[in-house]
Amino acid sequence: MAEVGTHPQPSGGTRGPSLFDGAPVASFLLDGQGRILEVNRRGGALLGFDREALLGQPLGRFVAPASRPPLDALLKRVLDAPAVQSDEIEVPGAEGTPRALLLDAVAHGESGCYLVATDVTPYREAQRALQSGHADLSGQLRERTARARALNEELEHVVTSFIRQLQEPTSRAMNVLGLLRRALGEPPEGVTRPLLHIERALQQIVALYESVDRYMQARGLQARIRPVDLNAVLREVLKDVRLLLADRNVQITHDPLPVVQGDSQALFLILNEYISNALKFTRTREEARLHILVEETDSAFHIGVRDNGVGFDPRGQGRLFRLFERQHPSSRYEGSGLGLAVVRRTCERFGGRVWGEGQPDQGATFWFAWPKRPVVLE
Structure with a gap:
């Protein structure tokens, strides 16, 4: 409460000191029944009455009916x-139009009190305007979020439908190409080479829409955090890549694999891509060697897949995990450039990170850091 200078004494109709009357805030002196014993000029102006009309009257008479109980309680x-x-x-x-007043009161004498009233109407109006503006912004944000979600779902539907519709004509073209090869028997080189180009182009199309399909599946993954044994995940991955192991001398070893908190589908996707990638780039080796490394920190497990393949130029490793980026020519190594980007997106969704290490013709190691306490980021 603001100080009011010299305290006037209740004295019926006698006027208080000029310091009280000239106080810069609306001030009242009330008796034990809440009647006005004294009021300054600002107080009268605030209530809209002359001083003489206020003296001796209960202050509750001049407030809104709903405010009388709070005033009495005060x-x-x-x-x-x-x-x-x-x-x-x-x-x-x-x-x-009602006006909002903040009252500060302190006891005076045996049964009276001093009361200071501050008009807070502009502040309340500003608060309501802010709340209204916040509600409007919240509504707009909800609308835009809903629209973005709808557009995202529409895009996913378009991409998925495109993939499904592309599969049928591609499969027909592959079948026709096979029939044509059998019908031609041993065609001359001038015919064989164009057929080979067509076959490679079709294979690239198939690889592309399969990669896009995996990417869309990773986007729509319904993640659940639970204990996951990486040994079990690795066994499933090796079953999935068994065709890539056929007729090859491949040695796959690993450090003791931990049980982590995570999503089994997400971890399968990451390890599957890393191992498939390693098998692809060790294809020119007489003996391919893959080793899964495990390093533990206070907050994460670092899982790496090391190979003795063709490696890569470390100066370009920033492109490795970008969409459709690749360091090796598609004419020598199949792929769409989506696989590692899917790994990065999946790992980051759980608060992890990815990176690669390698040198040309000296193999490579691709790592991912998996948090011990992953949190699914939508």
Whole structure:
């Protein structure tokens, strides 16, 4: 409560000191029944009455009906406790618009109190405007979020439908190409070479839409955090890549694999891509060697797949995990450039990260850091 200078004494109709009357805030002196014993000029102006019309009247007469109980409770608290008591009420304003007042009251004498009233109407109006603006912005945000979600679902539907519709004509073209090869028998080189180009182009199309399909599946993965044994995940991955192991001398070893908190589908996708990638780039080796490494830190498990393949130029490793980026020519190594990007997206969704290490013709190691306490980021 603001100080009011010299304290006037209740004296019926006698006027208080000029310092009280000239106080920069609306000030009142009330008796034990809440009647106005003294009021300064700002107080009268705030209530819209002359001083003479206010003296001797209960202050509750000039406040909004709904504010009378809070005012009575405030005056009672003042008499029960010596500390400043505060509450907010409303008084009728011009043209029936209520005005919000913050009251600060302190006991005076044996049964009276001093009361200071501050008009907080502009602050309340500003608060309501902010709340209204916040509600409008929240509504707009919800609408835009819903629209973005709808557009995203529409895009996923378009891409998925495109993949499904592309599979049928591609399969027919592959079948026709096979029939044509059998019908031609041993065609001359001038015919064989164009057929080979067509076959490779079709294989690239198939690899591309299969990669896009895996990417869309990774986007729509419904992740669940639970204990996952990486030994079991590795066994499933080796079953899935068994065709890539056929007629090859491949040695796959691993460090002791931990049980981690995570999603088995996501971890399968990551290990499957890393191992498939290693098998692809060790194809020129007489003996391919893959080893799965495990390093543990306080907050994560670092899992790496090391190979003795063709490696890569470390100066371009920043492109390895980008969409459709690749370091090796597609004419020598099949693939769409999507696989490692899917790994990065999947790993980052759980709060992890990915990176690669390698040198040309000296093999490569692709790592992912899996948090011990992963959190699914949507």
